[in-house]
Amino acid sequence: xPTLTVDGIQIEFNQGQTIIEAARAxxxxxxxxxxxxxxxxxxxxxxxLVEIEKMPKLxxxxxxxxxxxxxxxxxxxKTLQARNAVMEFILINHPxxxxxxxxxxxxxxxxxxYKHGKGESRFExxxxxxxxxxxxxxxxxxxxxxxxxxxxCIRFSDEIAKKNQLTFVKRGDKVTVSTFPGESFDNPYTLxxxxxxxxxxxxxxxxxxxSRVWEMSNTNSVCTGCSRGCSTEIWVRNNEILRLTPxxxxxxNSYWMCDNGRLNTFKHVNAQNRIDGAYIRKEGQLQKxxxxxxxxxxxxxxxxxxNSEIAFIGSPFATCEDNYALLxxxxxxxxxxxxxxxxxxxxxxxxxxxxxxxxxxxxxxxLIGLKNSSNGSSLDGIMKSVKEGKxxxxxxxxxxxxxxxQEYEKIFSKLELLIVNSSNQNETANLADIVFSASTFAExxxxxxxxxxxxxxxxxxxxxxxxxxxxxxxxxSRWDKFGTDYDRWLKGKKYDAKPSWKIxxxxxxxxxxxxxxxxAEDVFSDIAKSVENFKxxxxxSIGLEGVELKNIKSEARLAGVKNI
Amino acid sequence: xxxxxxxxxLNFFEKLYIPEIMKGMALTLKSMFRPNVTxxxxxxxxxxxxxxxxxxxxxxxxxxxxxxxxxxxxxxxCPALAIEVQASETELEKERYPVKFEINMLRxxxxxxxxxxxxxxxxxxxKDYELVFKKRDDAIFxxxxxxxxxxxxxxxxxFLRAFx
Numbered sequence: 001x002p003t004l005t006v007d008g009i010q011i012e013f014n015q016g017q018t019i020i021e022a023a024r025a026x027x028x029x030x031x032x033x034x035x036x037x038x039x040x041x042x043x044x045x046x047x048x049l050v051e052i053e054k055m056p057k058l059x060x061x062x063x064x065x066x067x068x069x070x071x072x073x074x075x076x077x078k079t080l081q082a083r084n085a086v087m088e089f090i091l092i093n094h095p096x097x098x099x100x101x102x103x104x105x106x107x108x109x110x111x112x113x114y115k116h117g118k119g120e121s122r123f124e125x126x127x128x129x130x131x132x133x134x135x136x137x138x139x140x141x142x143x144x145x146x147x148x149x150x151x152x153c154i155r156f157s158d159e160i161a162k163k164n165q166l167t168f169v170k171r172g173d174k175v176t177v178s179t180f181p182g183e184s185f186d187n188p189y190t191l192x193x194x195x196x197x198x199x200x201x202x203x204x205x206x207x208x209x210x211s212r213v214w215e216m217s218n219t220n221s222v223c224t225g226c227s228r229g230c231s232t233e234i235w236v237r238n239n240e241i242l243r244l245t246p247x248x249x250x251x252x253n254s255y256w257m258c259d260n261g262r263l264n265t266f267k268h269v270n271a272q273n274r275i276d277g278a279y280i281r282k283e284g285q286l287q288k289x290x291x292x293x294x295x296x297x298x299x300x301x302x303x304x305x306x307n308s309e310i311a312f313i314g315s316p317f318a319t320c321e322d323n324y325a326l327l328x329x330x331x332x333x334x335x336x337x338x339x340x341x342x343x344x345x346x347x348x349x350x351x352x353x354x355x356x357x358x359x360x361x362x363x364x365x366x367l368i369g370l371k372n373s374s375n376g377s378s379l380d381g382i383m384k385s386v387k388e389g390k391x392x393x394x395x396x397x398x399x400x401x402x403x404x405x406q407e408y409e410k411i412f413s414k415l416e417l418l419i420v421n422s423s424n425q426n427e428t429a430n431l432a433d434i435v436f437s438a439s440t441f442a443e444x445x446x447x448x449x450x451x452x453x454x455x456x457x458x459x460x461x462x463x464x465x466x467x468x469x470x471x472x473x474x475x476x477s478r479w480d481k482f483g484t485d486y487d488r489w490l491k492g493k494k495y496d497a498k499p500s501w502k503i504x505x506x507x508x509x510x511x512x513x514x515x516x517x518x519x520a521e522d523v524f525s526d527i528a529k530s531v532e533n534f535k536x537x538x539x540x541s542i543g544l545e546g547v548e549l550k551n552i553k554s555e556a557r558l559a560g561v562k563n564i
Numbered sequence: 565x566x567x568x569x570x571x572x573x574l575n576f577f578e579k580l581y582i583p584e585i586m587k588g589m590a591l592t593l594k595s596m597f598r599p600n601v602t603x604x605x606x607x608x609x610x611x612x613x614x615x616x617x618x619x620x621x622x623x624x625x626x627x628x629x630x631x632x633x634x635x636x637x638x639x640x641x642c643p644a645l646a647i648e649v650q651a652s653e654t655e656l657e658k659e660r661y662p663v664k665f666e667i668n669m670l671r672x673x674x675x676x677x678x679x680x681x682x683x684x685x686x687x688x689x690x691k692d693y694e695l696v697f698k699k700r701d702d703a704i705f706x707x708x709x710x711x712x713x714x715x716x717x718x719x720x721x722x723f724l725r726a727f728x
Contacts, residue, residue: 099635
């Protein structure tokens with residue numbers, strides 16, 4: 001392998017790599033604004049200038065190919081001088097409005113101004129003013145003053161979103177980013193530009209001014225918007241989710257996620273219609289009762305039916321653990337009518353990330369055995385039997401199947417017993433006789449299998465009533481660490497919800513007690529023992545990027561990743 | 565190490581005590597004719613100098629709007645976590661304003677870091693030192709109690725401009 005020397009350290013590189021790429025692979029960071037590992041090279045910010053021996057002038061490391069025997073200095077006096085000069089140029093027209101800028105705290109320009117800037121300005125003239133608060137697209141506010149013309153957003157919309165919607169207009173110091181007059185920046189991936197924007201020029205309208213970034217905790221999780229299952233981070237303050245951001249995962253989503261996933265998959269966690277505790281229908285109304293009472297009534301009612309009169313509906317929205325617990329609980333009752341409902345939006349799919357299967361774990365639920373041929377009736381069969389009065393009791397877990405299929409509402413009126421695990425009020429929960437409030441994806445440990453067969457972990461970011469951020473090992477912000485009961489900033493609502501696997505374990509405890517789980521991890525180790533594809537896995541081995549499950553015959557396996 | 569002698573070697577007159585007592589009485593007599601330094605609080609009130617760090621307050625400009633842009637630096641720098649700020653958007657030029665600004669006076673240690681870090685000269689230490697509460701909740705001051713017109717804070721602001 002050819003080698004080059006960076007700051008006295010000899011590093012190997014692949015032919016065709018640029019200096020910045022080779023250095024990055026070896027863990028040496030060269031400052032950069034316009035260069036992005038997933039985008040084409042633009043070379044306009046000049047901050048990655050480095051000194052290369054035997055070259056007459058400094059060269060930008062992002063577009064200079066590494067060659068064998070090259071000697072590069074990233075910290076020599078000449079380089080530092082050049083970097084300071086570039087920083088000074090960039091900062092000439094950059095407003096000093098970090099206090100009101102949402103990017104502050106995760107801003108590349110701010111970081112580099114501290115690291116590589118002079119700390120003061122020699123510029124005494126008026127700064128060039130540009131348009132502020134421009135509504136660039138449905139979810140994006142653009143601030144022309146802050147923009148440093150790195151063109152990352154433009155290259156993103158050309159190369160990743162494949163929609164040539166943004167461009168530079170005007171020249172010299174008046175140059176600014178714009179769409180075609182009258183057009184909106186409205187592709188399904190626009191908010192990724194707010195992530196890659198090295199300054200606060202492009203900001204997320206939904207998150208605007210909600211919190212400073214250093215006040216939140218961030219938890220690694222997975223997006224539940226579709227079967228892609230993009231790796232994400234959940235940002236929480238005061239037990240409330242404020243935003244989701246994509247997390248780099250080469251196998252799944254690279255650096256990106258879609259706007260729908262980012263904006264619409266977490267609002268239900270702190271929504272008004274969250275179900276809080278357990279409910280039983282008394283005199284036609286759902287009334288809140290103690291968990292114990294609801295569990296006892298549920299067990300007593302289930303016992304009144306023959307096992308052929310009961311059916312269980314799992315969920316592709318729930319984790320593998322939840323579905324496995326459902327399966328095991330159903331089997332312990334001798335019930336074989338088990339299935340789940342797919343939620344496929346035909347045609348709503350693209351070559352980038354979005355999948356037409358709008359659930360995060362349909363493959364997982366399938367592998368666990370919810371669509372097994374040894375099961376009794378399928379979903380349609382179950383519904384037919386309900387209609388005919390053969391099935392009288394139904395357990396639905398974490399899926400609003402009535403909203404998805406309006407015919408079910410009529411069919412469900414034939415049921416004698418409907419038990420529902422649900423996080424929010426919905427049409428299915430409203431018809432139920434017994435409701436258990438289920439934790440959302442942001443409140444529990446668990447695993448999802450995406451359409452490629454990659455198993456990823458979700459972790460609790462929001463605490464429920466039974467959880468404690470410190471004792472349960474959740475991510476904590478400074479406020480979480482030092483707050484007391486008397487601090488108003490630590491009084492976020494905690495819901496009385498439990499993960500579905502726990503609800504089944506508790507139900508089982510009132511019966512034969514075949515399910516004995518204390519943690520989601522226990523359920524998973526059980527899965528790892530009994531489900532072929534999960535053999536040999538545990539939570540530790542899944543890691544941050546997930547693992548590819550064995551023996552998956554998915555035609556889509558690892559498809560589409562190359563494009564991004 | 566030699567043992568240190570603690571007491572003074574008294575001479576003859578000192579050993580008599582009487583002259584020493586007379587000396588003390590003389591000092592007492594002299595003090596009776598000196599100006600008074602004790603304040604008859606609360607009838608007479610202490611007026612601190614502009615370097616005094618009383619309770620932190622928010623500066624309200626002449627147009628009736630707070631200077632604060634809710635950047636949250638005071639909340640971040642506060643070693644006692646006394647400050648909570650929630651920002652929101654405004655149509656004004658400053659774009660951002662605190663929809664909620666609360667200081668827990670039971671947590672505040674009057675260090676003045678918030679004042680020092682503020683980029684807008686929006687939070688300053690006032691001369692107000694009288695803080696009494698009956699309930700914990702009363703100790704949390706919202707914007708209604710924190711906003712003080714800029715005229716009343718001129719001295720402190722001038723002091724800050726001269727010495728900060």
